[in-house]
Amino acid sequence: MRVLSVSQINFFIKSLIEGDGRMRDIYARGEISNFTDHYRSGHLYFSLKDEKSVLKAVMFSSAARRLRFCPKEGMRVIVRGRVAVYEPGGQYQFYVEEMQPDGVGALSLAFEQLKEKLAAEGLFAEEHKRPIPPFPARIGVITSPTGAAVQDIRNILSRRWPAAEIVFCPVLVQGEDAAAQLTAAVKLMNAQKAADVIIIGRGGGSAEDLVAFNDETLARAVFASKIPVISAVGHETDFTICDFVADLRAPTPSAAAELAVPDREEMRAALAQLTRRLCGSVQAGLDDRRQMLDALASANVLQNPSAWLSPRR
Structure with missing residues (x-):
């Protein structure tokens, strides 16, 4: 009779599960329960459950940082990852690499979550809106140097009110660094008192293209701005968090230029x-x-x- 140690049994089970290629890259659907967010480490611990079973899961900080939304208790999600065994504890669990809401896009959910949060804090309230000066001497423009928006703004400002000086701050308007550059530009304009009114925006695009203008840090920078801000992001049907928090929302960059100065x-x-x-x-x-x-x-x-x-x- 051969007697196995606990470690040997756990190791054997681990080799069976992790040696099966079908468990290395799979998708699973379930409802989040027992959700714990370790704020210091950034790891997410939770369970996935359906009507009959529960599966323990973990999402490490390296993967959690890529999330576009905030997972919550009771939320139905689809996850991708692998099943593996935590050998010291003798437990198998799902190691999540990617997660998305089940039934609604991650970007849409992130937008609604942030919108609800900032609205509750009063960042969209009308009493905080600053009036646009009727005869601004300097117009701050924050947008891409290569897009059509900046040329449209320049043409309209020069035609409607050529006496105004344009203070242009070129930034990225999409991509990983775009939100940080937009935020820094708003803060720089305020620190140097560079303008009487700021136009921030870009042309239209998909939800993915407009992600930078749904950034919480940018929203707070616009709210804290001492200089009135006109948000001009996308076309008439596109709304962003920046639109809600700005002092005035324009449907297009061209319309923003018309609102910024008299004719x-x-x-x-x-x-x-x-x-x-x-x-x-x-x-x-x-x-x-x-x-x-x-x-x-x-x-x-x-x-x-x-x-x-x-x-x-």
């Missing part, structure tokens, strides 16, 4: 109208006083002073 021709027309009204008011005042003077001059005492003096003499 020179409209100002000329308004000035001409005011001039005409002023001249008319002055002329009407002069006519009224001329009539008063004529009425006084036609009085008997002025037309025939002796008739008034004789009885009194």
Whole structure:
């Protein structure tokens, strides 16, 4: 009779499970339960369950950092990873490499989660919105130097209000470094008091293209800005977190440029109208006083002073 140690049994089970290629890269669907987020290490520990069974799972920080949303208790998810044995404890579990919500996209869920969080903190409240100055002398523009947005903004600003100076801060508007560059640009504009109003944005794109404008750090930088911010991200149907937290939302970069400055021709027309009204008011005042003077001059005492003096003499 051969007697095995506990370690030998666990090692044997480990070799059986991990030696099976079918357990190395698989997908699983289930509901998250017993969820624990180790904030210091960044590891996520939880169980996946369905109507009949429970499977322990772990997602290490290296994989968890790539998540676009926040997993929560009771959320249904689809995970990809491998089944392996934790030999010292004699437990097998699912090591998760990727996770996505079951039934809704990760980006959409992340957007809704952040939107709900920031709205609860009051970052979207109207009482925090700063007014856009009516006649800005300097317009800060934060966008890509190679996109069509910057050229559209320049053309419209130069046509509508050429007296304004454009302070351009080129940044990436998509990719891993885009959110950090956008945030730094907003902070730099404020630190140097570089503009009277800031336009931040880009042209339209897919949900993946607009991820940088749904960044929490950028949203907080825009909220903290002392300079009013106009958000111009995408087309009319695209909304981002940056749109909600900004002082004014424009559907396109071109529309943002129109909202940022007055129209020179409209100002000329308004000035001409005011001039005409002023001249008319002055002329009407002069006519009224001329009539008063004529009425006084036609009085008997002025037309025939002796008739008034004789009885009194």
